[in-house]
Amino acid sequence: MYKVVLDTNVYISALLRGRKPEIILRLSSAPFKRYNLYTSQAILKELDRVLREKFLWPAASRELETRRISDWADVVKPTKSISAIPNDESDNRILECAVKAKADFIVSGDSHLLNLKEYEGIRVITPAQFLKHLEKASGKN
Numbered sequence: 001m002y003k004v005v006l007d008t009n010v011y012i013s014a015l016l017r018g019r020k021p022e023i024i025l026r027l028s029s030a031p032f033k034r035y036n037l038y039t040s041q042a043i044l045k046e047l048d049r050v051l052r053e054k055f056l057w058p059a060a061s062r063e064l065e066t067r068r069i070s071d072w073a074d075v076v077k078p079t080k081s082i083s084a085i086p087n088d089e090s091d092n093r094i095l096e097c098a099v100k101a102k103a104d105f106i107v108s109g110d111s112h113l114l115n116l117k118e119y120e121g122i123r124v125i126t127p128a129q130f131l132k133h134l135e136k137a138s139g140k141n
Helices: 008-016 019-026 041-053 059-072 089-101 127-137
Strands: 002-006 035-040 074-076 105-107 122-125
Touching: 002 008, 002 019, 002 089, 008 019, 008 041, 008 059, 019 127, 035 041, 035 059, 035 089, 041 059, 041 089, 074 089, 089 105, 105 127, 122 127
Parallel strands: 002 035, 002 105, 035 074, 105 122
Antiparallel strands: none
């Protein structure tokens, strides 16, 4: 089963807009589980911050969603500091989590990460590309 780290923007899109990011998030949980989801405290804190500052979500709603994600995901503690993307420190936290998890994929809509295409053997792809990859892997074309 694939090991996957979702960027904060994928979580935000899943929670606010649905569509492909919501499908991806649901596929990380029973009974739909198609891959193993990994996250870190830094990613969960960033998600909480964005929901609070940009979308004015109340504390109870933010806590509910971050708890749900941490229940579905394996929360890892990165030990390696990465500075591959100088323009956005939060993107480096995604890379740190993916490296610690030995992830196969990072799923993101962020151009800084997508421009990498790959980092230490971890493919960086869009939500649409990831869904196509899952379909292909399951034999549904």
